[in-house]
Amino acid sequence: MRTITFFFFSLFIIVHFPMFCPLCQSVNASSHYHSDKKRDYLQCNHCKLVYISPEFLPSKEVEKQEYDLHENSFEDKGYRKFLRKVLTPLTPFIESAKDSELAGLDFGCGPAPVLASMLEEEGVRMNIYDPFYANNLSVLEQTYDVVTCTEAIEHFHVPHEEWALFNKLVVSGGVLAIMTKRVLDKARFANWHYKNDITHVSFFSEATFHYLAQRDGYEVSFPANDVVLMKKR
Known part of the structure; x- marks a missing residue:
């Protein structure tokens, strides 16, 4: 019943309002991917991003409450x-x-920029940015050899905006290093604990990163099951 209801709701939305993929901005190119007790999920047929239906996006207040529960520290x-x-x-x-x-930037560093500190130990001159904990917009006006985004990209409500920013931040020959767990297939998505975090709203797969690499001029590699390196040509 939930899937049928969602189908007719989606049909109504598409007829009355164009639906844009939040990553590649393709119009009316998404279809139902999964539903659970809390949310409905769509997948873009072009870039293969899986994302929650917009009406389920959490407020900034809810996001901040969840992020404040994290207890990551330098020690x-x-x-x-x-x-x-x-x-x-x-x-x-x-x-x-x-x-x-x-020069490096840790984008989405959270309240404890541990990775930035570790990169500084390796000799990289680091800046940090986080919309909740280090909202210094001036660092986004510079360019960097290394940009890291660890366990943050899955929180992006409109990832095409952050991705366009990444393209500006990373110099030619530079590296964008992302950590996020990747979508594998529908069957495993259904029981995937990663989707249950209410602040996780955008889910990437290898196909999504290959799409972005081809479109925007990166060499892509996957050194771990939750790590992707994008080297800008």
């Missing part, structure tokens, strides 16, 4: 080990530029 060895998954594949790029100082 947390487990968290530092977790971040090593994105730092380790970045090491060859950092080492190849030892003769010049690299």
Whole structure:
């Protein structure tokens, strides 16, 4: 019954209002992907992004309440080990530029910018940005050799805006390093704990990252099941 109701609601929306993919902005190119007790999910047929139906997007107040519950800290060895998954594949790029100082930005750093600190230990001059905890817009007016976005991209309500910003922030030859768990298929999505966080609203797959890489001029690699490196040509 939920799927039938959603189908007719979607049909009404498409007839009366054009529906845009929040990532690639394709018009009326999305279809029903999954429904659970809390939300409905769509998938864009072009970029393959899976995203929640717009009426289920959480408010900024709800988001902030959830983020304040996170207890990541500089002293947390487990968290530092977790971040090593994105730092380790970045090491060859950092080492190849030892003769010049690299500039980096940790985008969506949260209340404790641990990854930025770890990159500074590797010799990268870091800035940080987070819309809730480090909302310094001036750092977004610069360009960077390394931009990291760890466990943040799945929170983007309109990811085409952040992605356009990433394209401006990363210099030619620079690297965008993203950590987010990836969609595999419908069957596994149905029982996927990652989708149950109410602040997780955009879900990427390898196909999505390949689409973005081809469209925007990146070389893409997947060094771990939740890490993607995008090197700008």
